[in-house]
Amino acid sequence: MIERVETGGVVSWFCNTCAHDWKDEPPRARFRSIEDLIARTGVNREELATLAEIGALNAFGHHRREALWQVERAVRPAGELFEEEDSRQETEDRIDESVVRSQYSVASRQNSESRIPSPEPRAPSPEPRAPSPQHPAPCPLPPMSLTERLVADYEGTHLTIGPHPMALRRRELSLRGVLRASDLPRERQGRRIRVAGTVITRQRPGTAKGFVFLTLEDETGISNIIVRPDVFARERLVILEEPFLLVEGILQNQENVTAVRAERCEGIAGVPIEVDSHDFY
Helix, strand or coil, X not given: CEEEEEECCEEEEEECCCCCEECCCCCCCCCCCHHHHHHHHCCCHXXXXXXXXXXXXXXXXCCHHHHHHHHHHHCCCCHHHHHHHHHHHHHHHHHHHHHHHHHHHHHHXXXXXXXXXXXXXXXXCXXXXXXXXXXXXXXXXXXXCHHHHHHHHHHHHCCCCCCCHHHHHHHHHHHCCEECHHHHHHCCCCCEEEEEEEEEEEECCCCCCCCEEEEEEECCEEEEEEECHHHHHHCHHHHHHCCEEEEEEEEEEEXXXXXXXXXXXXXXXXXXXXXXXXXXX
């Protein structure tokens, strides 16, 4: 997504996803921490919060709410006193790491020369650190639930790589006799059925004599819905406003091409997710 742009002999780099510009080539190495990410990219607080909410900062060892907690700490200016402390602490950490590595090297060499390995570790166990700007105390916030992660995904990206919203309601819907989209080709023509899903398209062609066509999506596929003009007039607000619909109607199944002729539509209450549907394009 990052393009090299040359204008008047000046080379810059442009991200066609976030529209961010770099004068120098953007870093390609892995970021070590949230602080390192901020220092090397200049990403702002709002963008960091979105990244944390959608789980993009989990690679740093945080769950989503913990990442939000760490973002709030990282974006605050440290001041000269803590900047000097950070530099000193990083130097001490590098010295400690080199000492531990050398001790492990000596221990490994001694073990290789001896036929009987020592049961005691050669490297000293690190002592627990007190909370500090470099090593903050654990986050007191609990991890997000599955539903909360789903809501955050849709708010931040308008999609999710986790379970489909309908999968969270499948047990309840099955008790109400609602079929999955993948079940429809196996059902007989003319049967009264119920289907449910996310409304991803609404269409009303000018040549369709007032008929409206909906596409519902669930965790197994899509269902095609045909709405007669009188049904649309009666339930117009529900059809146009509800992001999740439960439709009851007659199944049309001809040569494995299925559609449901709607007789009743209702919204599905539950997860507060805003869905970007393609309406009347």
